[in-house]
Amino acid sequence: MEFLMNKCRSTFETEWQKVLDFIEGYEGLPNKRRALIYTEKLRERLSHQIPEFLADEFLFHIVILFSYSSFLGEFLIKHIKLLEKLKTIYKKSFFPSDFFVPTIEGETEKQFMNRIRIYKNFQMARVVLRDILKLADFEELVRDVTLIHDSIIKATLKFAESVMEKRYGKPSSGYIVIDMGKAGGFELNYSSDIDLLYVYESRYGETTGGNYGKLQNHDYFVLLSNYITDLLSKKTEEGICMVIDLRLRPNGTLGPICNDIEALEQYYTAVARPWERFALLKARPSAGDVKRTGIEFLKLAKTFIFRKYVDLTLIEEVLRLKELIKSKVNKKGKKIDLKLGEGGIREIEFIVQAFQLIYGGKYPQIRSQNTLIALKRLLKWGFITEKEYSDLRSSYLFLRQAEHMLQITNFRQTQTFHPEGEEAEELARKMGFKDRESFLKKLNQIMKTVNAYFNKFFPTGDRKPLSVVTAEDLEKMGFREPLEVKRFIEVLLNLKTLSPEEVNTLDVMGDRFLELLFEVPSSKNTMKNLVSFFEKEEGRVFFFSILSEIHALKLLFYLLSTKEFFIKRFRETPEIVDLMFNPTYIEEPITVERLKKDFEEFKNLRFVKNLSEIRALLRLRLGRVKIEEFLKEITAIVDFLLDIIYTEVRPDFSLASVGKHGSREMNIGSDIDLLFFSSLPSKDNQKALEIIKRLESLGYEVDTRLRPFGEKGELVFTINYFKKYTETTARVWERLAFTRFRFLYGNLKGETEKIVEKFLFEKPLDFETLNEIFEMRKVLERELGKGQKDIKYSCGGVVDLEFISYIYQLFIKKRIGNTFEVLSLLGDTEKKFKKAIKLYRQIRWAETEKRIFGEYIFYSDRIELLKKEIRKMYQEFSQWIKTRVSANT
Structure with a gap:
């Protein structure tokens, strides 16, 4: 450019030869031959004279423009008078308001069409000059190109409306022209098709009438849209103004040239394809009733384009x-x-x-x-x-x-x-x-x-969509029931609750979906529950919102693989999906205090209960807690519920529990064993029944048979009655049960616990009682042990280790309750029983698997070996305790 500027200083004195020397000597010209041709044409049009306005650097700038563009060279030579005007504007930055095509009264259609073509080409000469001379950056250049086209479209709409209104009168609806593609984003190319949509507000109504009569709104706007297209795209002696592309309208070339808002809504809701979301992303009303019809259109488009969730479809x-x-x-x-x-x-x-x-x-x-x-x-x-x-x-x-x-x-x-x-x-x-x-x-x-x-x-890879996966493919992946999985895939891809877009997304997941399905504890449960999950909108929205979050997807598939645990709670309270993967909830231990805070926030007991149980399982799955801590958290949920219910019912009796709730070892589906104490004969049976009923409405089974005389006894009994019963009537098996006694609520804590302690430990564990306990275990095994599949009462089941806990508490005269804690104490005292806590963890894990998934997963091939080890431990303990009891006797 330094060479250019040096030449510019002597422009006023130069002659055409100087221009030719410039072309020959300036290496920055991309096509010197083209520059020479159009310079010669310019010289001839100017009769070999150089006007005063050209006698400076502007002439050299025009020569540079010639070397870049044959089209603009031809245009400027033809419209030589525009050169002087071009000189006054090409170095200026324009505001949007500077792009304006005025209305000329009485102008014919042909005159208007030629005028807008000349305007466009003249303005493009300005933009290109600013580009090649580095007077503007890219953003300004493409913005200006877009504004040139916008101003022409506005003028064309105004001209077309004036003609149409004379013929048919004014319509009763607003109308807009919408820029699509690069025009919508203010980034038009120098030579680009213009993608347009024609939209009007409402099909209902008609024009006011004109020389040709009246028209229904739709018919009027069809004629108007066609007229605008012709004005812009027909060829005249000035060429074509714009190449108009209308294929982005609903149904493409098969659809009407313009649509009203209602028709667009129906189309985008039910028919539109995914690629049309890409197209509408750049939609921008550029002419017409922008403030009303334009805003209505943008609202509709926004709903179609964007999803409320992270959308990987x-x-x-x-x-x-x-x-x-x-x-x-x-x-x-x-x-x-x-x-x-x-x-x-x-x-x-x-x-x-x-x-x-x-x-x-x-x-x-x-x-x-x-x-x-x-x-x-x-x-x-x-x-x-x-x-x-x-x-x-x-x-x-x-x-x-x-x-x-x-x-x-x-x-x-x-x-x-x-x-x-x-x-x-x-x-x-x-x-x-x-x-x-x-x-x-x-x-x-x-x-x-x-x-x-x-x-x-957007990695492609070699993933197959689900729809083309065969049973043979599934068998190679390792699925045990490939035909069943294949049938499930077909069901899933044909669900009426899923939109075509959602079905497409599932299909595209392909191997990724199958890998997730293969990894879960129970593919069969997952397949069944996923259908139920998609039946609710909350489930569908949540699933498709986490497709990019592989860890969340894995956890969801894990939950769906549970037999009834997750899907039951989801059906009851679908909104739990919004919170169940919240890191804060998962990381924080589940305590009564924490749950009370949740209840204050959500005001829904069932919601808090369901969410907390799912959190507890996720905490176990993610290794945040051990199995014994999981059981305590499940118990804490019941404690919280009882706390709320007891406070709301406000009975005059006290409340205690035994069994696994009493020892804080509740599992999913465990019963709640409750006892109701009063200081005086109570008439609050109805309130006791209300507590039971409310717990049962939340999905628990409540057992009150451990009260004095079981089902024949009073539901709410007095403390004195309980004392007399333990002193005169209670049997040995009840002593075992009350090692798990835990006082909960009321004002009788001290008195009740004193009675329980006396009942358990006043009479030492003697040989006769010990033998009765061992016989009791044999009866349970014989009558309730259901063969190899039972892991509670059968030989080597959970009850073997629980009996060790009962007996040891009676022996050391200390009520601990929690089996883990008792076995830990035993192992610390007698090293040969150290393994008991490990065995108890394993058997409770196996029990949890069975309750949650309906089958053994990790322990499916290990149950018998585990039970043999537990029975061996039970027998060793039996011999050890007999020796200790005999020695004490």
């Missing part, structure tokens, strides 16, 4: 569109396609648009119709790294600049060129490179970078 659509584009590009042979080729402009646009569509519903701050603005927002909000942003932005600017330089020669919409042709050589010079090789090297590097990012964000 679009990834497959990106890949599908990519493959379609790839097949088209392959037909172009060796040509380089700056837009659609691998690593081209479209891949950057796909990356930006897909991020917005996937995450834009949940994170509206990343939305923008403009690619570069959206890219900046993705960086700001942490969706891409600084390097990814820098690489993609610089690549986009380079590719768009190359696309522009390719198009301005003849103002054709083209993005392809042959790397070995003259066009590539010229393009290299337009892009500022010394030769074609260095340009192609840089271009190849950029396109490889873009394609690498595209493949990183």
Whole structure:
């Protein structure tokens, strides 16, 4: 440019030879031959004279423009008078208000059509000059190109309406022209088709009437839309103003040229395909009733475009569109396609648009119709790294600049060129490179970078969709029941509760879905429960919102693999899905105090109960608690419920428990053994029944048979009656049961616990009592042990270790209650019983598996060996305790 400026200083004294010398000597011209041709044409049009307004650097700038563009050279030579006006504006930055096409009263259709074509080409000459002389950045250039087109469309709409209203009168509905694609994002190319939608407010109503009579709204707007299209796209002596593409309207070329809001809503709700969300992402009302009809349209479009959750359904659509584009590009042979080729402009646009569509519903701050603005927002909000942003932005600017330089020669919409042709050589010079090789090297590097990012964000791989997976494929993966899994997949992909888009998303998951299914404890349960999960909207929304979160998906599949545990609680309180994976809830121990805080927040006892039980299982699954801690947390949930219920019922009796609730060892599905004490004969049976009824309504079974005389005794009994019963009537098995006694609520704690302690330990454990206990164990084994599948009463079952706990507490005269704690104490005292706590953990784990999944999972092949070890431990303890009791006696 220094050479240029030196030439400019002597422009006022130069003659045409000086201009020719400039062309010959200035290496910055991409096509000197073209510059010479149009300079000669200019000289002839000016009769070999140089007007005063050309006698400075502007003449050299025009020569440079000639070397870039044949189209603009022809236009400026034809409209030579516009050169003087061009000089006054090409160095100025325009405001949006500067782009304006005035109305001319009495102008004919032909005059108007020619005027808007001249206006467009003149303004494009200004933009291109600013570009090649580096007077404006990319964002300003494409914004100005868009504003040029917008101003023309506004003028065209105004002209068309004036003609149509004379014929048919004014319509009773608003009407808008909507820019789509690059026009919608204020980033139009120098030569680009203009994607438009024509939309009107309502089909109901008619025009006021004119020279041709009246029309229904729809018929009027169809004529208006066709007229606008013709005004813009018909060829005149000034050429074509714009190439209008209307294929993005509902149903494409088969659909009506314009639609009302109601028709659009029906279409986007029920018919529209995923790719149309990409198209609407850039929709922008640019002319007409923008403030009312435009706003209504944008509200509708927003609902269709964005989902309330993180939406991964679009990834497959990106890949599908990519493959379609790839097949088209392959037909172009060796040509380089700056837009659609691998690593081209479209891949950057796909990356930006897909991020917005996937995450834009949940994170509206990343939305923008403009690619570069959206890219900046993705960086700001942490969706891409600084390097990814820098690489993609610089690549986009380079590719768009190359696309522009390719198009301005003849103002054709083209993005392809042959790397070995003259066009590539010229393009290299337009892009500022010394030769074609260095340009192609840089271009190849950029396109490889873009394609690498595209493949990183949207990896294809060799995944099969679910719909094409065969039973043989499933068998190879290791599924035990491949035919059943295949049938389930077919059921899932045909669920009426799922939208076509959701079915497509499931199908696309392919191997990923099957891997998750294969890993769970029970594939059969998962398959069955997933159908139920999708029957509720909360389940569907939640599932498709966590598709990018593999850990959350694994946990969900784990919960669904439980037999009834999760799905029952989900059906009762579907809203639990919003909180069950909350890290704070999972990490924090489940205590009565914590649950009370939850109840204060949610005001729903069943919701807190269900959510807490799911949290407890997740804490166990994630290793946050051991099995004994899990059982205590399940017990804490019941304690919390009883606390709330007892407080609300306000009885005059005290409340205690025995069994697994008393010892804080409740499992999923455990009964609650309750006792109701009063100081005086109570008439509060109804309140006791109310407590029982409320617990049962929450899914628990309440057992009150451990009261004096069982079912024949009073439900609420006095403390004196209980004392007399333990002193005169209670049997040995009741002593065992009351080692798990725990006082809960009321004012009789001290008295009651004193009676229990006396009942348990006043009479020492003698040989006769010990033998009776051993006989009792044999009876339970014989009558309740249900063969090999039973792990509670059968030989080596849970009861073996519980009897050890009962006996040891009676022996040491200390009520501990919790079996884990008793066995730990025993193991610390007698090292040979150290293994008892490990065996108890394992058998309770196995019991938990059976209760939750309906079958043994980890312990399926280990139960018998485990039971043998437990029985051996029980027998060793029996011999040991007999020796100790005999010695004491």
